[in-house]
Amino acid sequence: MKKTITLSALVLAATATVAFAQNAFITIGSGSTTGVYFPVATGMAKMMNDAGGLRANARSTGGSVFNMNGIKSGELDMAIVQNDVAYYAYKGTGIDAFKGKANPNVRSLAVLYPEVLHVIVRKDAGINTIADLKGKRVVTGDLGSGSEQTAAQVLEAYGLSFSDLGQQLRVSPAQGISLMQDKRADALFYTVGVGASAISQIAQTTDVKLIPVSGNQAASLLKKYPFYVRYNIPAKSYKGQGATVPGVAVQATLVTSSTLDTDTVYKAMKAVFSNEKALKTLHPTLAANYADAKAIQGLPAPLHPGAVKFWKEQGLNVK
Incomplete structure (x- = not known):
């Protein structure tokens, strides 16, 4: 039993x-x-x-x-x-x-899928390259976020650091978009898949453009941080984007x-x-x-x- x-x-x-x-x-x-x-x-x-x-x-x-x-x-x-x-x-x-x-x-x-670094700037901010972010009000992502780390590495490739910015805004992408729309920020770093609704939204409501990450700076970034890949944001991915924008991505x-x-x-x-x-x-x-x-x-x-x-x-x- x-x-x-x-x-x-x-x-x-x-x-x-x-x-x-x-x-x-x-x-x-x-x-x-x-x-x-x-x-x-x-x-x-x-x-x-x-x-x-x-x-x-x-x-x-x-x-x-x-x-x-x-x-x-x-x-x-x-x-x-x-x-x-x-x-x-x-x-x-x-x-x-x-x-x-x-x-x-x-x-x-x-x-x-690739997560592309979008560097979005207001057209009235006088920014045409990453180097032009010096002295500007830049949203780099939440404190300690992946986006903030990416922003630091890309700035480094262009000989800049957060201390070179006029103001580092450590907020979420949603908060950063609001700051851009209210003219309280000049630029926004956002690592996200192409076609993200947040970026489509700001492109619909605010006069913005995408800044490329390319040339020797992109090459040095990929060499130092092997998890990056090159990625071109296709033309017309967002309203007002008439041409392909060279960039980099994580995955x-x-x-x-x-x-x-x-x-x-x-x-x-x-x-x-x-x-x-x-x-x-x-x-x-x-x-x-x-x-x-x-x-x-x-x-x-x-x-x-x-x-x-x-x-x-x-x-x-x-x-």
């Missing part, structure tokens, strides 16, 4: 474990509702829910730095982040929030933690990435840039075992 009870208990425990795995809940960190992260994360959550076996939701957050801290604390299960910020969190370097606090549990799932990447179990990650990957055509319908930026073959290039941390299993099934050479 004792043996029968023990076996029954084991069966019940195994059944409960399977039920839990089938109903695993995933919270995906995104970013501002005016950016690209949020609609992409929302679409991914819907794909996971529709596939069955998972429950998922997308959460609007402060962006990449917040998301990496959320992954570390367990507040978030997955998140979309800049690949440079994920690298800093994994290594414990680069950004003050991560220095000396490496998170070896960071795991990559897929590279999604939006879906990440998780090694603490999330392999089966859950595999199911999530299969729900989102099995149908490339469906994935691309989530946002024009994905439609223009995503490809399975690119999804494993430029990863900021090792792939999660669940992702390795999935990508191998897709015929990609991963480990």
